[in-house]
Amino acid sequence: MVDFSISFGAGILGALLGIGGGVILVPALTLLLGVDIRCAAGASIISVIATSIGSSASHLRGGFANIRLGMFLEVATVGGAATGAFAAGAIDSAWLYIIFGMVLFYVSYMMFRGSSQDGGNNELSNGIARRLGLSDGYYDDAHRAEVRYGVKNTPLGFGLSYIAGVLSGLLGIGGGFMKVPVMHVAMGLPFKAASTTSNFMIGVTAAAAAGAYFARGEVVPFIAAPVALGAMLGSILGARWLAGISGRRLVFLFAILLAWTGIRMFWKGAAGV
Amino acid sequence: MERAEALMALILGLGVRIALVVMLAGVAISLVEYPGWFSAVAVPGRRPGQGQAEIHSISQVVDGVRGFDGWSITMAGLLFLVLVPVARVAFSIVLFIHQRDLAYAVITSIVFIGLLISFLIGVV
Numbered sequence: 001m002v003d004f005s006i007s008f009g010a011g012i013l014g015a016l017l018g019i020g021g022g023v024i025l026v027p028a029l030t031l032l033l034g035v036d037i038r039c040a041a042g043a044s045i046i047s048v049i050a051t052s053i054g055s056s057a058s059h060l061r062g063g064f065a066n067i068r069l070g071m072f073l074e075v076a077t078v079g080g081a082a083t084g085a086f087a088a089g090a091i092d093s094a095w096l097y098i099i100f101g102m103v104l105f106y107v108s109y110m111m112f113r114g115s116s117q118d119g120g121n122n123e124l125s126n127g128i129a130r131r132l133g134l135s136d137g138y139y140d141d142a143h144r145a146e147v148r149y150g151v152k153n154t155p156l157g158f159g160l161s162y163i164a165g166v167l168s169g170l171l172g173i174g175g176g177f178m179k180v181p182v183m184h185v186a187m188g189l190p191f192k193a194a195s196t197t198s199n200f201m202i203g204v205t206a207a208a209a210a211g212a213y214f215a216r217g218e219v220v221p222f223i224a225a226p227v228a229l230g231a232m233l234g235s236i237l238g239a240r241w242l243a244g245i246s247g248r249r250l251v252f253l254f255a256i257l258l259a260w261t262g263i264r265m266f267w268k269g270a271a272g273v
Numbered sequence: 274m275e276r277a278e279a280l281m282a283l284i285l286g287l288g289v290r291i292a293l294v295v296m297l298a299g300v301a302i303s304l305v306e307y308p309g310w311f312s313a314v315a316v317p318g319r320r321p322g323q324g325q326a327e328i329h330s331i332s333q334v335v336d337g338v339r340g341f342d343g344w345s346i347t348m349a350g351l352l353f354l355v356l357v358p359v360a361r362v363a364f365s366i367v368l369f370i371h372q373r374d375l376a377y378a379v380i381t382s383i384v385f386i387g388l389l390i391s392f393l394i395g396v397v
Contacts, residue, residue, distance in 0.1 A: 046351055053289055053357055068377055071365065074384045082391040203358035208388050210355045211395025221347035222303065225296045228354060232293065 006032070008230035022048050022173030023107055025227065026100065027261045031268070035223060037096050041088070041172025042218035045206045047231035048174040052203025054235030055196075064196040066189065069151060073161040073183075074201055077175065078208040080165020085212035088170050094272035100171050101266025104258050107177045111255035149190055157187045169209040174202030277371060281364045285357055292354040299347025306343045359388050 006028045022044040029040035056065070088096065160182045168175040176198040184194035213219050335345075362385045369378040 046354065049354055049358055053285075053354075067365070071362075071377060071381050071384060074362075075380060075387070078384055078387040078391070082387065082394075085391070086394070204362060204384065204388070207355050207358040208391045211392040213395075214352070215395040219348070219351060221299065221344050221351065224351055225300050225347045228296065228351065229293065232289075 004226040004230040006227075006230070008234040022168075022171070023104060023177055023258070025231075026172055027104070027265055029223070029227075030097075031261070031264055037093055037100075038088070038213075038216070038218045039220050039223060041096075042213040042216075042220065043224040043227045044172040045168075045210050045213055046219060046224045047227045048168075048172075048206040049203050049210070050228040050232040051174065051235040052199055052201075052206065054232045055199040055238065056203065064192050065200045066193055066197045067200065069183070069187075069189075070197045070201045070204075073157060073179070074204050076158050076161040077165035077168070077179075077201060077205045080162040080167075081169040081175075081205045081208035082165075082212070084166035084169025084171075085209035086169070087166075089212065089216055091170070092272075094269045096171065097265050097269025097272065099167075099269075101262045101264075101269060103167060103171065103173070103177070104262030104265060108255040108258035108262060110177070110181055111258065149188060149193065152188050153186045157182050160186065165205055165208070168202075168205045169212065172209070172213070174198075175205055176202050277368055281361070281368065285361055285364070288357050288360060289354065292350050292357065294350075295353060296347055296350030299343050299345070299350055301343075302341065302346055303343030359385070359392070362388060 006025065009024075025044045025047055026037065026040045029035040029043065030037050035043075161179065164175040164178040164182065167173065167178065176195075179198040179201055180191075180194045183189045183197060184191050189197070210219070362381060366378055366381045366385060369375070369381055
């Protein structure tokens with residue numbers, strides 16, 4: 001079934017890159033299969049949960065994810081997701097396409113830039129981060145060392161997480177594309193910690209958004225169920241590969257694909273406004 | 274502590290498997306009840322807000338499951354899947370209390386309440 005294979009691919013890519021696959025899935029469902037963006041978003045929000053579960057299963061054993069930081073930021077993201085999800089009901093579909101297109105441009109831009117380094121902030125945490133004990137560490141197989149890092153810019157991270165939540169609720173995506181840079185670049189987490197924490201967080205965020213989608217009847221079983229199954233399998237596989245991978249070229253190609261998809265989504269919205 | 278976390282992982286993993294099995298069962302039953310299922314996938318959307326699911330509330334889902342309706346069963350599986358992250362958050366509260374980490378027990382509780390409110394407004 002086409003839904004299943006699309007979401008399977010999205011799940012693999014999502015787990016590898018620390019995003020929920022929603023940014024891949026929604027455009028695929030709307031542009032390729034002609035599904036209404038709201039139903040696509042509804043199915044995608046379920047798949048984000050599936051992806052999060054699938055990739056979390058192996059990550060937490062590796063101890064990469066910073067659960068405390070994740071929970072702390074989730075206070076903001078959940079609020080944002082509820083806001084965005086309920087607001088989506090009041091907004092014209094064309095705008096959803098436009099916002100989605102902009103999000104895709106942003107994601108592809110971030111990918112072109114690439115992550116500057118794998119590592120994170122070596123200084124101690126400051127301010128709120130220190131008081132809340134947000135810093136953490138993990139054992140890195142690739143470098144064979146215990147990696148500890150400090151956390152900074154906590155208020156900024158919190159505010160940006162709220163925005164990430166709103167986008168999640170509005171578009172049916174996980175928001176990982178924003179959470180990972182926020183944690184890695186703004187707050188100083190090493191990339192692996194940021195992406196695994198993000199994988200954990202997106203499930204919670206999506207759960208907050210799901211209620212609104214169910215209520216509007218935008219979770220369509222014959223779309224959402226295959227999508228969820230595919231995403232779960234794909235993300236389990238992708239998570240297994242995460243430990244050893246560093247695919248610069250792949251990320252670059254993917255960035256191009258996203259930019260092009262962004263143009264198509266934006267165009268679709270602009271045509272309808 | 275490791276034991277508690279392992280137990281949590283076990284229970285959540287079980288919950289996920291149940292959700293998936295229920296979804297698969299629902300899909301299988303739907304295929305029997307509505308043979309046109311596969312070709313129905315690419316139906317362009319009806320008016321937004323109208324949705325195509327015709328299922329809006331928990332009570333409808335429960336009735337449907339009793340009546341062995343494929344769509345309702347699939348829907349039940351989907352709802353169950355959504356509950357897994359919520360359950361995880363609830364478990365985390367317990368874990369933090371266990372670790373005497375009250376600050377994070379509170380923080381996690383706030384997240385949990387947020388989830389509940391969002392869900393209740395939407396689904397009930």
